[in-house]
Amino acid sequence: MSADISWSVAAVNPEPTRPALSPREIEVLRGWLRSDSKTEVAAELFISAATVNTHLARIREKYAAVGRNAGTKAALTARALQDGLVTLDEL
Template structure:
């Protein structure tokens, strides 16, 4: 269950967009995330680009990995076992 930490507007992210973004945040690179998820690196890039566009559409900054991590924290997408490298 996702419990938002703020009242800010949230984009409608797909479960796959959340999974790919969290894997990328937790790993060192998009290439590593792609290997962990058995995806092509351009697919990882496309998911992250879509997530950034969706945050931009609700007027929230998500230009950097740190921005996305903060957005995901605020929106309740991080689970208690999440560990970023």
């Protein structure tokens, strides 16, 4: 007697919910992931370091709101990779 188990990978491991990041939030996130400092990103994007911090805080809030906490740079890197916002080659 054989069991007919036809689970799909999606049913076992559903796609994570992506937060609705604005184009500017994505730009700031990508810049920060590629750089060594928030000051460097700020200079590159012609904004203040405080504005970079504000964008990153909002990005983290949006990830938390969909149940995908990203409290560290490493966690944000993982989320951006999972969501296709960056590739390993870009980092």
